[in-house]
Amino acid sequence: MTMIVETSHGKLAGIEAEGVCVFRGIPYARPPLGGLRFRPPEPPEAWAGVREAQAFGPSAPQNQSMLRMVSFGVGKNSEDCLSLNVWTPAIDAQRRPVLVWIHGGAFSIGSGSQPIYDGAHLARRGDVVVVTLNYRLGALGFLRFVDLCGDQLPSSGNDGLLDQIAALQWVQQNIGRFGGDPGQVTIFGQSAGSISVVMLLASPLARGLFRRAILQSGSANFVSSTERAARVAAAFLHELDLGPAQAARLRELPTSVLLQAQQRVATALAPKLGGLPFQPVVDGNVLPRDPFSAVADGAAREIPILIGTTVDEMKMFALTDPAARTLDEDGLLRRCGRTMPGDVADGESCARRAVQTYRTARGARGAPTDPPQLWFAIESDRVFRHPAMRLAELQRPHQEKTYAYLFTWPSPFMDGSFGSCHAVDLPFVFGTLDDPLMQFFAGNTAEAWRLSEWVQDAWLAFARTGTPASAGLEDWPAYDRARRSTMLLGRECGAEEAPLEQERRFWDEIAR
Secondary structure (H helix, E strand, C coil), X not given: CEEEEEECCEEEEEEEECCEEXXXXXXXXXXXXXXXXXXXXXXXXXXXXXXXXXXXXXXXXXXXXXXXXXXXXXXXXXXCXXXXXXXXXXCCCCCEEEEEEECCCCCCCCCCCCHHHCCHHHHHHHXXXXXXXXXXXXXXXXXXXXXXXXXXXXXXXXXXXXXXXXXXXXXXXXXXXXXXXEEEEEXXXXXXXXXXXXXXXXXXXXXXXXXXXXXXXXXXXXXXXHHHHHHHHHHHHHHCCCCHHHHHHHHXXXXXXXXXXXXXXXXXXXXXXXXXXXXXXXXXXXXXXXXXXXXXXXXXXCCCEEEEEECCHXXXXXXXXXXXXXXXXXXXXXXXXXXXXXXXXXXXXHHHHXXXXXXXXXXXXXXXXXXXXXXXXXXXXXXXXXXXXXXXHHHCCCCCCEEEEEECCCCCHHHHCCCCCCCCCHHHHHCCCCCCCHHHHCCCCHHHHXXXXXXXXXXXXXXHHCCCCECCECCCCCCCCCCCEEEEECCCCEEEECCCHHXXXXXXXXXX
């Protein structure tokens, strides 16, 4: 059945199926083409008549990824990508909670239209409105040229974040016409999407656009200084044989040429930078200061947060790092020495102390302690878990409704060797365990579906009340420095005080 909604820019024709109304490919900004490339998003133009909203809009331009579960289903790519999608139980005057999803993919891949993010299950189960969105990625979304090029190309490096803010502004203006409550918006995201959520918590430009935030496997440790961003921009211009005075030509080059340069820069700079070349920038405007510092000073004091990680985050990336699975002791120490140089207070190297700490702590729990397993455990905590718990610790003095989780469900993929890896939580949150790819990656069993229902109900309860306690997970204490209560989500569920505390204390030690 066709459903018509009149938005602030024109009428849309969606479709009702299986108790959910779906509107796809809704423009929330003008296509960032030609002279609008490398500029902040502008409001969409109004249209006459009724616009069809039954097909997803194109995904943002991106290169192919070796990690199929991250890039699966992105479909057609185009710079005309600034659209969003809405799932709602009904077009009526009810004011339902709204969940706005920001997809991950290292700020370089992914889309709000991927099958794993189908919002129908959540909308139907929780009587909520679900929104997914696209934003500019890679060079087109996160390159800062203004320091090198001035007026030739004054991009801030945060156009992708500004896209997300524009989408949230659209939600404020229009979601009431889809049965949603603009005063009850929860933003949630995973990986780069979760990092984006932190940036929105810290950005004054996003204030008032959402009420709650859920952060899955991403914190504030992926952000560039203007100096780092200028280094990436210089490398990008060099790849295209352009000088700063010629930077405006970037608006004329084919998208494919920019993507090829992006790939070469990422390959060359990622090992040297120790992280993502294309990521948000502390620019003094969108992000006035380091997000950790902003949260510590209360920038998000009014926002309840739910934050967590999977226990084996980095095992997914073994697909792009096969040498990690054959590490010996010397190789482990060399790798750790590169990622955490320097010494601890007593003069021992950080690398050696890390290996010793993790071997002792894991051995006491009966967990594997061979070099590959230690590497994945150390990196999972360095890149994901410790920054997430640090953010929770900084938010807690300002906001009592701060909650933490640790996802422990093991992926059955490759005989279980991936453990509870990065992204394995996604189909549990969206109820898409029966997706053809996800049933191999996450499992499609009665036990998995039970966990999925509990996780969905917790996320839905948080979106309604700011607390995740729900059927199956009733006892979910808030996080604080004294107890560090964390909900374990896996084959066994329950709140635990200070899980993996010996490892967490190590990171606090080397941070001092």
